[in-house]
Amino acid sequence: MAFSTTMLSWSTLEYGKKLGPQLAEARAAIKWATDYLIKCATATPGVLYVGIGDPNEDHKCWERPEDMDTIRSVYSVSQKNPGSDVAGETAAALAAASLVFRSSNPSYSKLLLSTAKKVMQFAIQYRGAYSDSLGSAVCPFYCSYSGYKDELLWGAAWLYRATNDGSYLNFIKSLGADDSADIFSWDNKFAGARVLLSRRTLVDNDKSFEPFMRQAEDFMCKIVSNSTTTYTRGGLMFKLPQVNMQYVTSITFLLTTYSKYMATTKHTFNCGNQIVTSTTLRVLAKKQVDYILGVNPLKMSYMVGFGQNYPKRIHHRGSSITSFAVHPQSFGCNQGFQQFFYTSNPNPNILTGAIVGGPDQSDGFADNRNDYSQSEPATYINAAAVGPLAYFAGLYSN
Known part of the structure; x- marks a missing residue:
């Protein structure tokens, strides 16, 4: 949820003018999340609450939100049980959102920023992966596979953008620059942080940030030149079989944003013998967006x-079970599985706008509720897609 909030905030910062009447909706969605994150960070001194509900128990039930009766265990990180990754991401979300509300809601923006600073200090001072502290409460569902260094970089990068405080830049430099990345996701933030920091060189003409720019371009080369990125015959970027679309939307966001930065000074770079321009990245990004929307x-x-042809059997409880308005009686855990999960019937409720995990490496899609890797939607897929969609909507509006 924190990564979704950071990405939706970044989308709003970069493409807010192109969102039109949806800008107010984006701000409302961000505030819905940050209100919660503030509570998580301030309810108990020295504690950051990071999850509610036992994921193992929740996965045993297929029921509507209105009927949920699984145990609501509360999980947190603290000085003795650190979670630099989840804290760093929470700090990033609060700092990015503080920029979104800086003009429209200054008092709320200040609260977001002051909370972000405290959470980031906690992430830096008490280091450790939240997977190690919380174990089966987060694994194997959302383990910190990439460690926590990327979240420390990401959180500090956002706080530096929000404050211009040189201490964050010094911290960023102290982390080193030896981590190569060919992916960007809720778990691995290296590429995103480097694109964000590259803005200082490409847009603000600050040459001291060129090392981050070179790292960002090393990442772009891995995407453009197919060195570590495969594409389906239909042209979709394919990184991993588990919910691949999360990588497509997140990386596409970086492609459009870096393209936008490059365009300000007509900057180019080389990937071997290939000259990469802002147009190169924009064209590749558009192919990904077009593919998602039906091409x-x-x-x-x-x-x-x-469109007319979209997934009808998505892996989503609220979508797949008859609504409370139609059937106010409760469906139990097992009844939900037997009556709704295992049926081949289309979902009775359309989760409008949700982007699902997507096709396999051969462009195949079974539209099977039981195949979560293809049919499950996620906030972190959609949040990253908002920026590219706004960018192309603005580009082709005339």
Whole structure:
């Protein structure tokens, strides 16, 4: 949720003018999340609450939100049980959101920033992965596979952008620069942090940030030149089989944003013998967005409710079970599985706008509720897609 909030905030900062009437909706969505994150960070001194609900128990139930009766265990990180990764990401979300509200809600912006500073200090001072502290409460569902150094970099990068405080830049430099990345996701933030820091060189003409720019371009080369990135025959970026679309939308966001930065000074760079321009990145990004919206071998829109042909059996409890308005009686855990999960019937409720995990490496898509890697939507897929969608909507509005 914190990563989703950071990405939606970044989308709003970069593309807010192109969101039109949706800008107010974006701010409302961000505030819904940051209100919660502030409570998580301030309810108990020295504690950051990071999860509610036993994921193992929750996965045993297929029921509507209105009917949830699974145990609501509360999980937190602290000085003795650190979680630099989840704290760093929470700090990033609060700092990025503080920039979103700086003009429209100055008092709330100040609260966000002051809370972000405290959470970041906690992340830096008490280091450790939250997976190690919380174990089965977060693994194997959301383990910190990449460690916590990337979140420390990411959180500090956002706080530096929000404050211009040189201590954050000094901390960023102290982390070193030896981590190469060919992915960007809720778990691995290295590429995103480097694109964010590159703005200082490409837009603000601050040459001291060129090392981050070179790292960002090393990442872009891995995407553009196919050195570590494969593409389906239909042209979709394919990173990992588990919910691949999360990597597509996140990396596409970096492509459009870095392209936008490059365009300000007509900057180019080389990937071997290939000259990469802002247009190179923009064209690749547009192919990904077009594919998601239906320009693919199956002519399937992977955004639910968009177009005529979209996933009808998504892996989503509220979408797949008859609504409370139609059937106010409770469905139990097992009844939900038997009556709704295992059926081949389309979901009765359309989760409009949700982007699902997407097709396999051969452009195949079974539209099977039981295949979560293809049919499950996630906030971190959608949040990263907002920026590219706004960018291209603005670009082609005329």
